[in-house]
Each structure stands twice: as C-alpha cells, then as structure tokens.
Amino acid sequence: MDGLNRPNNALAAGPIGRAAAWLIGPRGISDPKRLRREVEGKIAVVTGASHGLGAETARLLGAAGATVVLGARSLDQLEEVAAEIKAAGGQAVALRLDLGEPESISEFASEILTRFGHVDYLIHNAGKSLRRSIHLSYDRPKDLTATSSANYLGPMRLTLELLPSMRARRSGHIVNVSTVGVLFPTAPKWGFYLSSKAAFDVWMRAVGMEARPDGVTLTTIYAGLMHTRMSAPSRWMSALPGQTPAEAATGVARALIRKPRFMIPAYGYLTAVLVPILRVPLEVAATALYKRLGDTDAALRAINGKGSGNAA
Numbered sequence: 001m002d003g004l005n006r007p008n009n010a011l012a013a014g015p016i017g018r019a020a021a022w023l024i025g026p027r028g029i030s031d032p033k034r035l036r037r038e039v040e041g042k043i044a045v046v047t048g049a050s051h052g053l054g055a056e057t058a059r060l061l062g063a064a065g066a067t068v069v070l071g072a073r074s075l076d077q078l079e080e081v082a083a084e085i086k087a088a089g090g091q092a093v094a095l096r097l098d099l100g101e102p103e104s105i106s107e108f109a110s111e112i113l114t115r116f117g118h119v120d121y122l123i124h125n126a127g128k129s130l131r132r133s134i135h136l137s138y139d140r141p142k143d144l145t146a147t148s149s150a151n152y153l154g155p156m157r158l159t160l161e162l163l164p165s166m167r168a169r170r171s172g173h174i175v176n177v178s179t180v181g182v183l184f185p186t187a188p189k190w191g192f193y194l195s196s197k198a199a200f201d202v203w204m205r206a207v208g209m210e211a212r213p214d215g216v217t218l219t220t221i222y223a224g225l226m227h228t229r230m231s232a233p234s235r236w237m238s239a240l241p242g243q244t245p246a247e248a249a250t251g252v253a254r255a256l257i258r259k260p261r262f263m264i265p266a267y268g269y270l271t272a273v274l275v276p277i278l279r280v281p282l283e284v285a286a287t288a289l290y291k292r293l294g295d296t297d298a299a300l301r302a303i304n305g306k307g308s309g310n311a312a
C-alpha cells in the first residue's frame with residue numbers, strides 16, 4: 001500500500017465521505033468470481049503500476065488470475081508489487097517503462113510481445129499531474145515534457161506499438177484512465193495536466209472507433225478524486241470525498257467486465273452539460289479565485305530545486 005490511500009480529513013475519511021465517494025465515483029465491481037471469469041489466464045498490461053491506482057489494479061487483476069505486466073519507471077517499487085502478487089499465488093512481471101523515452105516504450109512493448117505473444121488488456125493508467133502557476137513554469141521546460149509525455153505522447157506511442165497485434169487477433173480491451181477534470185470548467189494552473197489528459201482522451205476515442213470493428217474495444221474512465229500521492233500535495237483535496245486506490249481499482253474491473261464506452265462520476269454529466277453554457281461566468285469566477293488559492297508547497301519546492309515536481 002502507498003500509505004496515501006486514505007484522506008487526512010476526518011469528514012472525507014468518515015462514513016459520510018465514504019458514502020459520498022461511493023455515490024459519486026464511477027462505480028466498481030469487486031465480485032472476485034465475476035472478475036476471475038473475465039480475466040483468468042489473460043494478459044493485462046498496467047502502466048503506472050508502481051503506485052496508487054495502477055498498483056491496486058495490478059493486485060486486483062493478479063488475485064483474479066490474470067498475468068499482469070506492470071510498467072513504470074520505479075523498477076524496485078514495481079518489483080515489490082509483482083512479488084506481492086506472486087506471493088499470493090498470481091502471475092506478474094515487472095518491466096521498466098518510461099513514457100518519456102520512445103526507446104523505453106518500444107522495448108517494453110516488444111518484451112511483452114516476445115514473452116506472451118499478445119495483450120488482452122491495455123490499461124493506460126500512468127499519469128503525471130501538475131498544478132502550478134504558469135509564471136513558475138517559464139524556465140521549466142520539464143513541466144511541459146513530463147506532463148505531455150506521461151499523459152499524451154507516451155501512451156499514444158505505446159498504443160501504436162500494441163494495437164496492431166490486438167487488431168490482428170480481433171480481440172482486446174483498452175482502458176484509458178482519464179480525469180473528470182477534462183469535463184470541468186477549465187481551471188487556471190492546471191493547463192499542462194488537463195490539456196495533455198484531454199488530448200489523449202480525444203486521440204484514444206478516435207482510434208477506439210477505428211479499432212472497434214476489428215474487435216478491440218475501449219473504455220474511458222473519467223476518474224474523480226482519488227486519495228493517492230498524486231492528489232496528496234493539494235491539502236484541500238484531502239478534505240473532499242474521494243476514492244481510495246483500491247476502490248477505484250474496482251472501477252477498472254468494471255471496465256474490463258462490462259466494457260462500457262465510458263465511465264463517469266454522477267456529477268460529471270452535470271458539468272458536461274453546464275460548462276459550455278456557463279463558460280463566461282465560470283471563467284470570470286475561476287480567474288478571481290485562482291490567486292487566492294496559491295501554489296502548493298510541492299510546486300514551490302520544485303522550482304527551488306528541492307522537490308520532485310510531483311505537484312498536484
């Protein structure tokens with residue numbers, strides 16, 4: 001476990017917060033028998049499986065009988081998760097994947113195809129969040145490259161590597177873990193994160209429509225708040241109802257079992273309708289608010305050279 005999968009705030013962590021998160025989050029399926037019927041003996045590739053939702057998804061699928069390929073940059077952490085899956089009787093392989101390096105992506109994909117011959121599930125979960133005032137990014141090209149490679153260009157490249165074999169077998173399911181934030185009013189400071197998530201969402205949906213007649217299906221999960229290391233730097237988020245990574249992983253399970261085209265928290269429907277209608281007043285309000293909220297300690301530490309830049 002990450003140790004970050006519980007919010008600090010008593011309300012969010014208490015029964016009211018838990019009930020709210022259950023009501024509003026994309027619902028999951030945790031029935032182990034149904035999941036096992038779907039995934040047993042199948043090859044599931046999970047990106048970003050070293051932490052948070054990816055690690056929990058890998059554990060869930062491994063426990064249900066899938067052979068899980070875990071990809072991320074932190075190989076030690078990946079190996080720990082893979083070892084846990086194997087200790088529990090499952091099958092798992094940890095492979096280094098850096099979505100910012102085209103070579104790493106090619107090696108990852110060809111290693112999978114060499115070892116297993118095919119992929120049944122490709123779960124695009126890896127992601128890099130960033131909430132930082134734009135003036136703090138003027139001299140940080142890394143903010144642009146880290147977000148666009150983890151959220152957009154890297155997953156696009158990985159899809160290009162693995163989709164041909166999925167289409168050739170006329171089988172496979174892709175899950176894109178996007179964010180409900182792309183359906184919210186555009187928010188100051190979130191430009192790099194939201195634009196890269198939105199770009200991959202649109203690209204993946206277009207490709208998904210082309211692949212569907214060839215037997216390859218796509219679910220886009222517009223995930224709501226999850227209490228992970230990604231959201232941890234924004235302390236106000238810990239006060240809001242959100243899912244634990246384990247709860248959110250049951251949403252990925254639902255995506256694999258039912259294969260809906262998309263999954264969305266209940267409030268996502270409302271924002272999707274209201275945001276275009278109320279665009280001007282929402283932008284005026286967001287502009288008035290954004291200076292008051294300030295930048296997170298993580299965002300400020302990173303520009304002073306003391307942090308990782310993992311600033312949500």
Ligand SMILES: NC(=O)c1ccc[n+]([C@@H]2O[C@H](COP(=O)([O-])OP(=O)(O)OC[C@H]3O[C@@H](n4cnc5c(N)ncnc54)[C@H](OP(=O)(O)O)[C@@H]3O)[C@@H](O)[C@H]2O)c1
Pocket residue numbers: 047048049050051052053054071072073074075077097098099100124125126127128129149150154177178179180222223224225226227228229230231245
């Ligand atoms: N947390 C939320 O509230 C929230 C809300 C909506 C959507 N989401 C989405 O949910 C997904 C999972 O997020 P999380 O909350 O579980 O975050 P997390 O705990 O920070 O995990 C992110 C994962 O992505 C991997 N990753 C980041 N950059 C990478 C790169 N360049 N190459 C390969 N792997 C990379 C990380 O592994 P390494 O660092 O080891 O590479 C890590 O395993 C993300 O796509 C995120 O955008 C999260």
